[in-house]
Amino acid sequence: MNRLFHVPLSPFCRKVRLSLAEKKIEVELVEERYWEQQPEFMRRNPAGKVPVLKMGGRVMTESAAICEYIEEAHPQPALMPEGKDARFEVRRLVAWFxxxxxxxxxxxxxxxxxxxxxxxRGYPESKNVKAGAQKIKYHLDYMGWLLDQRRWLAGDVMTLADFAAAAHLSALDYISDVDWNRSAVVKDWYAKIKSRPAFRSILADQVPGFPPPAHYADLDF
Amino acid sequence: MNRLFHVPLSPFCRKVRLSLAEKKIEVELVEERYWEQQPEFMRRNPAGKVPVLKMGGRVMTESAAICEYIEEAHPQPALMPEGKDARFEVRRLVAWFxxxxxxxxxxxxxxxxxxxxxxxRGYPESKNVKAGAQKIKYHLDYMGWLLDQRRWLAGDVMTLADFAAAAHLSALDYISDVDWNRSAVVKDWYAKIKSRPAFRSILADQVPGFPPPAHYADLDF
Structure with a gap:
């Protein structure tokens, strides 16, 4: 059985979960408190972080490398487009997010x-929270600018770039930090991606002590 | 003419320079003081960082995406191996470095x-310098452990993983921060990669105010 060591709100883990689910690859999710650096976990993964994917006898780390591997091992349905220019744009945007x-x-x-x-590790630093709340506006606008020209973020088909972006935004939406009224095209894009079967497991996540807002799992948000 | 906007000691720029040079793709190097965020540069590159590669009418950012693009556009000589497992290992190590x-x-x-x-932006923080000097030992040991089992970092052929590692180590060697006596296999590996024609431009770099040590460009260091 494939296993993914993860934490529910990690955008890097969510990107891998979305890739696996879109390709209908079954995986057992195992929550890993990676910051405790348990010896058994560190042995599997000297980088000491999640996601870690056990698949076909391999233990894999680094979410971008994992997603490329999944793509090469299970090319259908494709999350990378044909053509080197289109593939560059996907990789550029995955790195951007x-x-x-x-x-x-x-x-x-x-x-x-x-x-x-x-x-x-203590309380939120309000200086950081303010900076993040400011910067997300710029990023939503950038996404809106891309989506004014394209059906999906990297072009006319859904790709890993959409999953990378949706992984971050869904985690932030869990704590109500995304203003969906800022851009109608971004909201439409998220509604499309949120309604995919691959998204179900992510919408069912629950973090103890942090109940999600009602709109989080609502497809008509 | 292809153009690479770069700074000489950036490991991300060096990785791209090595890929281009290994494939004998000619490129004009343009130094870009990216931290000054000149409007013309920011227009080309909203991420505001280097490297930026102008090639065949495209303007490209994100060094990992650029290197994958170069590989797809100019597959020979190959810097990515055949086989999804081997390719995963290259991508994992590029991300590691x-x-x-x-x-x-x-x-x-x-x-x-x-x-x-x-x-x-002021003077070095000695706390950071100490932490870096401590951590590089662990990384050199990790490289030594890999090279005890393999001819090159990701397997039996030279790949992008070697260029990513050499890009960081060469930049640190420019300021004498690599202890080549720590691991004989790592030193041998660096001697092999340093003697490649692709490395010449990097060994000729000069940063005003920071003259390199004599051993930096010496193939018999």
Missing amino acids: DDKFHQEVTSKLLYERVNKKIMG | DDKFHQEVTSKLLYERVNKKIMG
Whole structure:
């Protein structure tokens, strides 16, 4: 049986969960309190972070490398387009969300509000929360600008770039940090992706001490 | 003409330069003081960072996506192996160096000692420099452990993983922050990669105010 060691609100884990679910690859989800750095977990994964995917006898880390592997091992339904230009754009946007968006927004909002409490590392820094709340506007506008020209973020088909973005936004939506009224095209895009069967497991997530708002799992939000 | 906007000691730029040079793709190097965020540069690149590659009418950012693009556009000589398992290992290690190694070592040593001065952002924090000098030992040992089992970092052929690692280590070697006596296999590996024609431009780099040590460009270091 495939196993994914994860935490529910991690955008990197969610991206991998979405890829697996879209391709109908069954996986057992195992929550891993990776910040406690248990010896058994560290042995499997010297980088000490999640996601870690056990699949076909391999133990894999690094979410971008995992998603490329899943794509090569299970090409259908495709989450990478044909053509090197289109593939570049997908990889550029995955890096944009996992690097820039993560640093400017996710780490400032989700990590301050949720991870710190779960990990017992004190209270949110309001300076960071404010900075994240400011920056997410710019990112939503950038997504809106892309979606004015394209059906999906990287082009005319749904790709890993959409899953990377949806992984971050869904985690932030769990703590009501996304203003869906800012951009109608972004809201439409999220409604489309949220209604996919692959999204169900993510909408069912529950983090003790942090009940999700009613709109979180509502397809008509 | 292809153009690469870069800074000489950036490991992300060096990785792209090595890929281009190994494939004999000619490129004009343009130094870009990206931290000054000049409007013309920001227009080309909303992420505001280097490398930025202009190639065949495209403007590309994100070094990992750029390297995958170069590989798809110019497959020979190959820097990605055949086979999904081998390709996974390359991508995992590229992420290891560009994410974990960068955060734990490069940002603590190179950025403190060089970038801060060039950017006019004050003096090195000795706490960070100490932490980086400590962590590089662990990383050199990890590389040694890999190279005890393999000819190159990701397997039996040279790949992007070797270029990612060499990009970081060469930048740190420019400021004498690599102890080559720590691991004989790592030193042998670096000697092999350093002697490739693709490495020449990197060994010729000069940063005003920071003359490289004599051993930096010496193939018999």
